Amino acid sequence: MTALDIAPRPLELDEAAARAYVERGAGLRAATPAEAAPELAKIATGIRRDVLTTIQAARMGHVGGDLSVTDLLVTAMWGTLRLDPFDPANPERDRFILSKGHCAAALYSTLASCGFFARERLSEFMAPLSPLNGHPNRVKVPGVETNTGPLGHGFPVATGCALGAKLRGESWRTIVVLGDGEMQEGSNWEAAMTAAHYGLDNLTAVVDRNRLQQGARTEDTNKLEPLDDKWAAFGWEVRIIDGHDHQAIKEAYAPSTTGRPVAVVANTVKGKGVSFMEDRVEWHHKVPTDEQVRLALEELSR
């Protein structure tokens, strides 16, 4: 196959899915966290299944982090933020940034579920000339706010978004999701200072605290603890939660009440939902065999 044989096909709105997202999403946002949780859990299971088949088709991906971040993504996009698949650049939209860009498969699956593009297109993940690159590209994927992949970039950009909303006197909010290993990058702590200094209570930074990075445990590499004290010392309101409990996540995503930006430390399990992947460092970017995908999908249908 050469480049000339394949024409890159732009991603286009999936109207039916987008309409469903706008309706159901409004209901989930308005519902109490307890009411919304069962439905969010159902959506998240669908996303986990899509992540697995997407990675299976591509024969590449970062499955462990995809599965740890899924509930955080789904609760943000479906249960909290007002995104607009019909007009992804709508200036009034809330902003969602996945700073740990290696988990593109989870981001793409969730964006597709919201109708930003058709779910079938997930099968093109990392295919030659596909808009669905291994790391998200805002120019090619509607719903992506900024190109991530080098760790430690999304948080400063999100801080700029939140500051921009303040400067414009607008009410939209920004959520950024970070890896815990990613928190070793100094740029994040620079952003943490900036956001606190400007009193960005319209910004929520979420750490996917799965305690693993690429090659080892965070605490055996360059330890982050006490992470909550660090956030607090940097001037943030800190909320510590179970990052797989949709009710707790939705509660933690509620706007700040203190005038300070909100840090959510979400305790998660890397590889969550697939028993043989859970909390195992090698599943950072190991690719499951077809048989392992079958077993995983079976576990996820229970």
Place this chain on the structure above:
Amino acid sequence: MTVVAEQTPTFDCRIDFADELITMARADERIVAVCNDSVGSSNLVKFREEFPHRLVNVGIAEQDLVGVAAGLANAGFIPFVSAAAPFLTGRALEQIKADVVYSDRHVVLCGQSPGMAYGELGPTHHSIEDISWMRAVPGLPVVVPADPAQTRAAVRWAAASGRPSYLRIPRFKVPAVTPADAVFETGRATRLAEGGDLTVIAVGTMVSRALDAAALLREQGVEARVVNMTFVEPLDVAEVVAAAEETGVIVTAEEGLVSGGLGAAVAKVVAEHRPVPVRMVGVPTFAPTGSTSFLLDHFGLNADGIAKAAREALGRS
């Protein structure tokens, strides 16, 4: 497509890099490895097993990585900083400039998986700019090994040099191209094929492809000289001038951005010493999605692409 025969063995030079580093570390206690959660991707697990206290892993923190290495050099060690090339050279550029090169610290910067070795992971993970960026730091040697033998020689050279250097370690598999009697010294190129019609000057993964291009051109009646310009900085000026004077046409080939890299370095020498036609084969822009092989073909970084550039330069397209 490349015409490297299917059975030609190819090598991931990270293996030779790590193996040579271990050998040297056994003999020289000053050698330490410094990583950014890159122990596995740099193939340094064995190094860590043998020298657990001489592998420093700062985590995902490249600015810290290079600054810490400069401090270790201050304390008398010879740090080999080993990290994915895009993050090492891009993220820590100012640390490289100020803490290592301007401060003249003997730190060996090892850019792993450079060029488009990360394929589908895309332009954030590609390192097409590193040769340009590193060339822009005054006095920093930019060393681009083309095969396992050169990778080992580069590691030995860098440890002995007493000065900072940047080594670009290929991950995309390459065949062996270096003759057994080749000399590895500062600023010295290696002539791999003789020909009078033009010279192809290549580095790294493009060297074997330049040899393949020469074979293609020979079938078309064109005799190409092939030069492996291992040191993009300091460049082998005499070899470039000889290519201009003796063959009259030059094509450069690199798995990197055309602006500021090998092609630009060669063009500067040619413009100042002996103006002749120059064509540059390289990566023109951020890549679309695709595997490394796919992208190399996509941008014409193969025997056909180099041969085509040669014919154009000769006015025979």
